[in-house]
Amino acid sequence: xxxxxxxxNLPTKxxxxxxxxxxxxxxxxxxxxLPNPTEFDPDASGVGLFSSGHLLGTDINGYDLLSNVVNGAxxxxxxxxxxxxxxxxxxxxxxxxxxxxxxxxxxxxxLLFNILLSIPNLVLGLALxxxxxxxxxxxxxxxxxxxxxxxxxxxxxxxxxxxGRIARGATxxxxxxxxxxxxxxxxxxxxxxxxxxxxxxxxPAIYAVIFLAIGVVIVAEGALSLLGVGIIDxxxxxxxxxxxxxDFTYAPQSMYVPVVVLALTVIAFNQVGDHLRSQLDSREGKx
Amino acid sequence: MLKRIIPxxxxxxxxxxxLSLLLQLLPVGLxxxxxxxxDEASVKEQLKSLGLDGNAFTFYFHWLNDxxxxxFGYIIFPGGGREPVSNRLAxxxxxxxxxxxxxxxxxxxxxxPLGIYTAYRAGRRSxxxxxxxxxxxxxxxxxVFGLLLAxxxxxxxxxxxxxxxxxxxxxxxxxxxxxxxxxxxLSIPTIATYSRLxxxxxxxxxxxxxxxxxxxxxxxxxxxxxxxxLRPSSTTLFTSAALNMGALIGGTLVIEQIFSIPGLGSxxxxxxxxxxxxxxxxxxAIIAVGYVLFNxxxxxxxxxxDPRTRERRNA
Numbered sequence: 001x002x003x004x005x006x007x008x009n010l011p012t013k014x015x016x017x018x019x020x021x022x023x024x025x026x027x028x029x030x031x032x033x034l035p036n037p038t039e040f041d042p043d044a045s046g047v048g049l050f051s052s053g054h055l056l057g058t059d060i061n062g063y064d065l066l067s068n069v070v071n072g073a074x075x076x077x078x079x080x081x082x083x084x085x086x087x088x089x090x091x092x093x094x095x096x097x098x099x100x101x102x103x104x105x106x107x108x109x110x111l112l113f114n115i116l117l118s119i120p121n122l123v124l125g126l127a128l129x130x131x132x133x134x135x136x137x138x139x140x141x142x143x144x145x146x147x148x149x150x151x152x153x154x155x156x157x158x159x160x161x162x163x164g165r166i167a168r169g170a171t172x173x174x175x176x177x178x179x180x181x182x183x184x185x186x187x188x189x190x191x192x193x194x195x196x197x198x199x200x201x202x203x204p205a206i207y208a209v210i211f212l213a214i215g216v217v218i219v220a221e222g223a224l225s226l227l228g229v230g231i232i233d234x235x236x237x238x239x240x241x242x243x244x245x246x247d248f249t250y251a252p253q254s255m256y257v258p259v260v261v262l263a264l265t266v267i268a269f270n271q272v273g274d275h276l277r278s279q280l281d282s283r284e285g286k287x
Numbered sequence: 288m289l290k291r292i293i294p295x296x297x298x299x300x301x302x303x304x305x306l307s308l309l310l311q312l313l314p315v316g317l318x319x320x321x322x323x324x325x326d327e328a329s330v331k332e333q334l335k336s337l338g339l340d341g342n343a344f345t346f347y348f349h350w351l352n353d354x355x356x357x358x359f360g361y362i363i364f365p366g367g368g369r370e371p372v373s374n375r376l377a378x379x380x381x382x383x384x385x386x387x388x389x390x391x392x393x394x395x396x397x398x399x400p401l402g403i404y405t406a407y408r409a410g411r412r413s414x415x416x417x418x419x420x421x422x423x424x425x426x427x428x429x430x431v432f433g434l435l436l437a438x439x440x441x442x443x444x445x446x447x448x449x450x451x452x453x454x455x456x457x458x459x460x461x462x463x464x465x466x467x468x469x470x471x472x473l474s475i476p477t478i479a480t481y482s483r484l485x486x487x488x489x490x491x492x493x494x495x496x497x498x499x500x501x502x503x504x505x506x507x508x509x510x511x512x513x514x515x516x517l518r519p520s521s522t523t524l525f526t527s528a529a530l531n532m533g534a535l536i537g538g539t540l541v542i543e544q545i546f547s548i549p550g551l552g553s554x555x556x557x558x559x560x561x562x563x564x565x566x567x568x569x570x571x572a573i574i575a576v577g578y579v580l581f582n583x584x585x586x587x588x589x590x591x592x593d594p595r596t597r598e599r600r601n602a
Contacts, residue, residue, distance in 0.1 A: 011419060111294070115301035119575045122537030127309065127571050130559040136314050138562070219428040223541045226430055227556060241434070245545070252438045259434050263427045270426040 004279075012275045015268035022265055025073040034067040037235045059244060059254030068240055069261050075148070075236035076262075080217040083152050084210055087159025092206055094160070095167030100175055100194060109168070116161040125220050128154035129229045141232075148231060151224065155217050162213060163206060170205040174198055204280050211273025215266040222262055237262045295583050302575045303354070306568055307347040313564065320562060321363045337361075337565070350565075354572065360565035362558075372566045375554050376573070382452065383539055383550035389470045390535060391528065394477040401478065402485025402524075403512050409490050418486070425479035429538040433472035433545045441468060450547040469546045473538050477531060484527055488520040518592065525592060529585035533578055 008016065025032075035041065040062035056065040098109035116124070132150045135142040174180065175198065183193050218237070224230035225242030232239065240258040248255035310317060322333050334340040338349025353360065359372040401417070408414040441449025447468055453461040492498065493516060501511050540552030547553070551570060558566040 011422075111297060111301065114294070114298050115305065117533075118298045118302045118579045119306075119571065120533035120537040120578060122534075122540065123571055123574050126540070126555070126559075127306065127567065130567065131309050131313055131564070134314055134562065215426060222428065223430055223537070226541050226544055227552075227559075228544075229559065241430075245434075248434075248438060249442050252442070255434055255438060259431045263431045266428065267423050267426040271422070274422070 007279060008275065011271055015271035015275075018264060018268040019272060022073050022077060022268075025070045026077045029071045029074045032070060034070060035064040037063065037067045037071040039063075056257050057251070057253040059240075060247070060251045065240075065254060065257045068235055069237070069258060071235045072237045072240055072258065073261075075231065076218060076221055076238065079148070079152055079155065079221055079236070080214045083155035083217050084159055084163075084213045087156040088163045088206065088210055088213065090156075091160040091162070091164030092167035092202070095164040095169075096171045096194065096198060096202060099168045099171035100190070100198065106168075109164075113161040113165050113168070116157070117165070121158045121162075121216070122220055122223055125154045125158050125224060126227055126229060128157060129224060133229065144232070151221065151231065155220055158220065159213055159217065162216070163209060166205055166209050167202055170202040171198055174201050204276075208273050208277035208280055211269045211276065215269040215273070218262060218266055218269070291583065291586070295579060299576050299579050302579075303351065303572045304347055306571055306575075307350055308343055310346075310564055310568060311343045317564065320564070350568065354569065359569035359573070362561075362563045362566050372569050375566070376551075376570075379549060379551045379554045380573070382548060383536075383543070383552065386466070386469060386473070386539055386543075386548065386550060387532070387535055389466060390473040390477060393470055393474045394481055395524075395528065397474070398478045398481035398485060398524075399517070399521075402482035403489055403517065405482065406486045406489035406493065407508070407512060409486070418483070421479040421483055423479075424475055425483060427476060429473050429476050430541045430545060432475050433469065433542050436468045436472050437545060450545075452546075452548045452550075465546075465548075469542050469548060472545075473535065473542055477535065480531065481524055481528065485520060485524050488523050489516055492516045492520045521592060522589060525585060525589055529582050532581055536574055536578065 041058060041064065056069065058064055059068075094109055095113075098106040119127075129150055132154070133142055133147050180193060180197055183197055188196075221230060221236065221238040222241055223238075225236075225238030226245050228242070230236075230238040230242050232242070237258045241255070241262070244251070244254045317337075318334070318339055321337060322330055322339070324330075325333075331340070338346045338353075341349075350360065357373065359376060361369040361371055362375070363369055401421075405414045405417050405421075437449045440446050448465050449468070451465055453465050455462040489512075498511060498516060501515050502508075506515075539550065540555060542548070543550045543552035544556060551574070555567065555570050558564075558570060
């Protein structure tokens with residue numbers, strides 16, 4: 001760990017710091033001494049940055065923006081972590097298994113990944129959410145919790161082929177090396193070879209991409225809100241952006257505060273992922 | 288050649304099939320949504336014309352059969368009135384395609400000199416500053432640029448219209464004015480991605496022996512960079528420009544919503560809100576098919592840009 005920290009350059013350190021702050025908000029958000037994100041302040045609607053009592057101002061309805069951003073981190077980041085975690089697990093399992101077994105299974109899996117990747121990921125997510133979150137009766141919107149679940153599910157589907165393909169490619173590059181052949185000739189069974197020799201070698205490639213994938217999901221959550229199918233009730237960065245998307249001339253801070261926070265978070269996650277990947281490349285280069 | 292085409296067709300077949308099966312997951316039945324009440328004969332007639340008289344697979348093949356013939360289904364109004372989706376596409380699709388083409392042109396025009404410059408200056412201060420800014424810009428989602436540009440340039444400064452679209456046949460100057468902000472917001476992340484790729488490829492090419500040879504012959508740096516280095520270095524750039532098409536189409540949907548451009552993205556939004564799932568299916572299918580075909584074409588074209596890839600493929 002200490003060794004890893006010493007490889008960080010300045011932008012990476014700043015990114016790690018920012019990610020840590022965001023994660024701190026995710027954990028402690030509701031305990032911090034901030035106004036309730038779902039209660040508006042009738043005396044301060046649309047006040048600008050650095051107003052008294054509202055550090056980042058309020059939106060047109062008087063909702064405190066700092067409190068919304070801090071509490072919104074929880075849902076936005078949790079959606080990202082869950083979909084990348086579950087999608088990554090399923091994707092890597094499929095990718096590693098198919099690359100290890102090869103043959104017809106591998107051809108089928110590769111085709112499936114190609115099919116899922118042939119629909120641009122935002123379009124696929126949009127179609128999934130639009131279809132699954134349709135309520136039977138147009139007058140009654142679907143339950144907000146169910147909506148969050150559908151969004152997580154759809155984003156997971158997007159992540160599976162992205163990480164699955166990485167895992168498959170990495171496994172293919174390891175599966176024919178001498179030590180695997182040696183292990184097999186020594187009579188080691190497949191399960192042992194996969195978990196003892198393949199997974200530990202494939203994992204670094206996946207770690208690096210996971211950070212990039214988290215960025216993809218955070219962006220997708222925001223974009224879905226702008227397209228009108230994201231989280232509507234509730235507190236998330238996407239919801240904040242979606243709520244004011246049509247009307248931000250009166251209180252522009254209600255638009256640029258969540259947008260800037262979202263952008264900084266995505267940059268930070270990407271920077272960390274990119275750094276891990278370059279570390280990985282130099283490690284591969286030494287082999 | 289056949290070896291390339293068959294997987295392509297399989298992917299198109301698979302993605303449209305998945306989309307079609309997705310409609311079966313709707314919490315409401317398609318029959319309940321689109322069949323106007325009537326006597327038995329008229330209901331039967333409606334079911335047949337929409338392909339709903341069989342199971343999920345017969346529905347797909349009915350849709351596919353129509354799709355190949357250029358019939359993209361209907362927008363069905365309450366009461367049973369119909370409008371062909373192709374009517375909407377005829378106006379919406381050219382707008383979106385125009386937007387994507389503008390973005391690709393602007394991005395390539397800016398990123399080629401930028402990528403070459405940063406590669407030529409690799410490691411110097413100017414390269415480091417530009418490269419870090421490019422990295423950050425590449426990570427920022429395009430709707431962030433869209434919203435910020437709309438607020439600051441469109442609303443606060445009032446230099447350009449923050450929303451709306453004017454067709455070039457009506458007023459070309461206004462058309463360009465309305466397109467600047469959307470194109471800019473889609474281009475900034477794209478430019479950043481492209482120049483970073485070109486930079487690393489140019490750096491690799493600059494180490495080749497023939498570049499040293501050209502330099503020792505006394506050719507000017509500009510001549511070496513643009514005539515000897517650019518072409519072999521641009522393979523990755525073109526491949527990723529093609530792959531980036533997917534992200535760009537997704538981005539176009541959002542940007543069209545922000546700037547109220549009546550393209551495919553807006554039509555998809557309308558289709559979702561008015562529960563026109565046949566239309567939604569065809570819109571998404573058109574995007575998927577277009578994207579796959581486009582990538583196939585680029586793959587062939589790459590052989591002309593860089594003959595080395597062609598040889599490697601045949602080997």
